[in-house]
Amino acid sequence: MLSKLLKYDILYFFKNIGILYIVYIGIAAVLSLLTLMSDETIKHTYGGIVFITFFCILFILAYAIPILVIADSSRRFKNNLFSDEGYLTHTLPVPSWQLILSKLIASLINMFVAYAAIFTGVMIFSMSKADRIIDLNLSSLSVGWQIELFKENTMAVAIIIACLALLIMTDFLFITIKATFSIKGLGVLANLGIFFALCFILPFFAAVCFGEINADGWIQMLIFTSGILLISAGMFFLTDLLIKKSLNI
Amino acid sequence: MSELINVSGVSKCYSSKPALENIFLTLESGRITALLGPNGSGKTTLIKLLSGLLTPDYGTITINGLPVGPETKAIVSYLPDRTFIPKWMKVSDILDLFQDFYADFRREAAEGMLKRLNIDLGIKTKALSKGNLEKLHLVLVMSRNAKLYLLDEPIAGVDPAARDYILDTIITNYDPSATILMSTHLITDIERIIDDVVMIHDGRIRLHGAADDLRGQYGKSIDEIFREVFRC
Numbered sequence: 001m002l003s004k005l006l007k008y009d010i011l012y013f014f015k016n017i018g019i020l021y022i023v024y025i026g027i028a029a030v031l032s033l034l035t036l037m038s039d040e041t042i043k044h045t046y047g048g049i050v051f052i053t054f055f056c057i058l059f060i061l062a063y064a065i066p067i068l069v070i071a072d073s074s075r076r077f078k079n080n081l082f083s084d085e086g087y088l089t090h091t092l093p094v095p096s097w098q099l100i101l102s103k104l105i106a107s108l109i110n111m112f113v114a115y116a117a118i119f120t121g122v123m124i125f126s127m128s129k130a131d132r133i134i135d136l137n138l139s140s141l142s143v144g145w146q147i148e149l150f151k152e153n154t155m156a157v158a159i160i161i162a163c164l165a166l167l168i169m170t171d172f173l174f175i176t177i178k179a180t181f182s183i184k185g186l187g188v189l190a191n192l193g194i195f196f197a198l199c200f201i202l203p204f205f206a207a208v209c210f211g212e213i214n215a216d217g218w219i220q221m222l223i224f225t226s227g228i229l230l231i232s233a234g235m236f237f238l239t240d241l242l243i244k245k246s247l248n249i
Numbered sequence: 250m251s252e253l254i255n256v257s258g259v260s261k262c263y264s265s266k267p268a269l270e271n272i273f274l275t276l277e278s279g280r281i282t283a284l285l286g287p288n289g290s291g292k293t294t295l296i297k298l299l300s301g302l303l304t305p306d307y308g309t310i311t312i313n314g315l316p317v318g319p320e321t322k323a324i325v326s327y328l329p330d331r332t333f334i335p336k337w338m339k340v341s342d343i344l345d346l347f348q349d350f351y352a353d354f355r356r357e358a359a360e361g362m363l364k365r366l367n368i369d370l371g372i373k374t375k376a377l378s379k380g381n382l383e384k385l386h387l388v389l390v391m392s393r394n395a396k397l398y399l400l401d402e403p404i405a406g407v408d409p410a411a412r413d414y415i416l417d418t419i420i421t422n423y424d425p426s427a428t429i430l431m432s433t434h435l436i437t438d439i440e441r442i443i444d445d446v447v448m449i450h451d452g453r454i455r456l457h458g459a460a461d462d463l464r465g466q467y468g469k470s471i472d473e474i475f476r477e478v479f480r481c
Contacts, residue, residue, distance in 0.1 A: 004349045015337055080335075087333035091300050092350050093323035245304055248263075 001094045002102055009106035012076055017069060017110065021117035024061045027054055028121035032128035058125070062118050069114045073107035074171050082179035086249045097240045100172065104236070107168045108161070162228040169235040176239045180246040253278040253397060253428050254299065259308030261294055261452075268294040270452040272308070276428055278396065281442055283460075283471070284432040286449040287479055292432040293330065295449070296401050299430070300327040313396060323351065326395035328386060330402040336375040340368060340385065351393055358422070359392035380411060387415055391422040398423060400431040404438055412438050436472040446471055448478055 031054045080089050081099065089099060254276040261269045269291045276282055284292050297303040298310060301317045312321040334343055340363065347354045363370065366384055368377070377385060387403065403419070404412045412435070420442060423429060433439055446463055448456040455478055456463070460471055467474050 001350070007349075008346060011342075012335075012337060084329075084331045084333055085335050087302065087327070087329040087331065088335075090302050091322055091325070091327050093319045094350070095319055247302065247304070249302065 001092075002098045005092075005094060005098055005102035006106055009076065009080075009102050010109060013069075013072065013106060013110040013113075017065075017072055017114075020061075020065060020068065021113065024058070024065065024117055024121050025124065027058050027061065028124040030054060031058055032124050035128040058121065062121070065114045065118060066111065069107070069110050070167070070171070073103070073110065073168060074175060076106075077103050077172050078175050078179070081243065082175070082249055084249075086247075090247065090249070096243045097236075100236060100239055100243070103172070104165065104168055108164060111164055159225050159228070162225045162232070165232045166228050166235075169232045169239070173235045173239045176242045180242050180248055182248070251278055252276075253313055254430075255309075255311045256295075256299075257309050259298065259305045259310060261291075261298060261303060261305050267452050269298075269305075272452075272454060274447065274454060274457065276430065276445070278428050279426050280444040281429045281431070282445040282447060283436070283439055283443040284430055284447050284449065285434075285436060285471075285475055286432075286455075290449045291452040292449055293401055294452075296327075296399050296430065296432060299397075300325060300399050324353070324396040325399060326351075326390045326393040326397070327399045328390040328401060328403055330405065332382060332386070334374045334382065334385065334389075336373075339371060339373050340377075341370040343374065343385075343389065344370070347389055347392070353394040355392050355394060359388050362388045362392070362418070362422075380407070383407065383411075384414070387418055391418055394424055394427075396427050398427060398429045398431075400429060402432055402434075404433060404435055416442060436475055440471050443471070446474075448475065450479065 031051070034051045034054065079085050080103070090096075092099075252275055254274065256272050256274040259269055259272045260267065272291075272295065274295075284295065286292050294303065298305055299312065299317065301322055310317050313324060315321050338346070344356060344359055347359070348356050360370070363385070366381065366388070368381055368385060374382065374385070390398065390400070398419075400419070404415050407415065416438065419429065419431075431439065431443075440460075443460050446456065446458060446460050447454060456474075458466075463474055464470065467477070469477070
């Protein structure tokens with residue numbers, strides 16, 4: 001039944017946010033085509049303005065997409081379990097833990113699809129001739145470089161996955177507490193916390209990990225990752241317990 | 250006939266306010282039971298407990314001999330008093346969902362009923378009118394070969410013609426060996442189809458019996474008995 005739940009959770013994300021990924025990659029492609037403009041066009045007409053505008057949109061979207069994904073995960077969890085939709089969700093012949101796990105996995109998948117879309121956009125842009133227009137070291141963002149980066153930092157990737165699971169479970173738990181105990185405002189607080197974590201803590205943490213993990217430190221990192229996953233699991237069981245015992249829709 | 254529902258000593262409170270107090274109730278299979286009572290009497294709470302949406306504070310509930318859980322949800326078809334269909338789905342998506350999760354869902358029957366109602370399978374559910382959305386809910390619920398149908402106010406807020414359609418759909422689509430528990434205020438409309446009556450007030454059962462026995466005992470219709478029992 002978990003696979004069936006997952007099917008509908010992923011379908012929801014695809015129908016809601018899928019178009020955004022296509023738009024993002026489309027803008028990256030248009031931006032790459034714009035780099036083929038002659039120097040004359042860029043310097044003396046509106047070509048330069050159009051280029052910078054598209055570049056800004058691409059830059060903003062690259063930051064906005066992960067935030068929208070988290071916000072959409074929260075919305076899906078809240079609507080599907082604690083709004084009128086819950087009358088269907090909670091009467092499906094599945095245990096409540098599968099409902100939560102399905103949403104957690106779907107959110108993680110959606111986050112990875114989002115990052116894949118962002119990287120695809122960056123790769124398309126890095127293959128263009130944008131270096132001659134703006135001062136960016138685009139050659140360093142090549143596909144090969146990105147793959148090598150992940151190969152060399154598998155532990156950092158594991159930590160990021162664990163952190164994402166923790167972020168999503170924190171959000172789910174806060175939403176559940178708010179719904180079961182009818183607390184006002186906690187949802188906004190939770191979303192602000194997630195927003196803050198996503199914008200500041202996670203990139204900072206990832207940067208530290210990418211920069212400092214070496215062969216000697218992997219055991220410490222393994223313990224750290226296990227700790228994060230353990231906390232996430234604790235939150236998962238607490239959320240399940242609250243839904244089982246105190247569901248109030 | 251065998252016992253399908255057994256509610257034993259069940260109590261449920263919202264915050265500190267009791268919604269149901271020490272309820273004992275047994276319903277047999279193959280019966281249509283009307284759950285009657287004024288607003289706030291505990292009808293919806295009882296139906297939610299049977300559907301697994303709520304957990305009792307005290308007491309036990311079994312359906313077909315099983316405690317309420319995924320196994321009982323597979324044999325219970327529940328029509329709540331509100332819209333449960335996700336707005337982002339098309340009509341065909343919600344049929345797929347029911348087919349995926351409920352082994353007893355009869356897709357051909359559902360599609361046939363929707364065709365007669367002129368509801369297109371490709372339309373998004375948010376584009377349906379309120380009346381058609383209510384009919385879609387009913388079609389989904391009654392297209393299951395469930396052992397127990399829980400219908401919470403199925404004919405509330407609809408015009409008399411739609412009421413007839415809903416009641417006819419219920420009567421013509423359920424397996425006679427199944428049980429229907431239906432809450433309503435509109436007793437006159439359902440009087441012709443009910444076998445048993447449960448009257449509930451302030452979280453307690455006030456009257457429970459076969460509809461014919463009650464009519465004979467009081468010499469009145471169920472509607473008149475209801476008015477007498479709940480006279481303000």
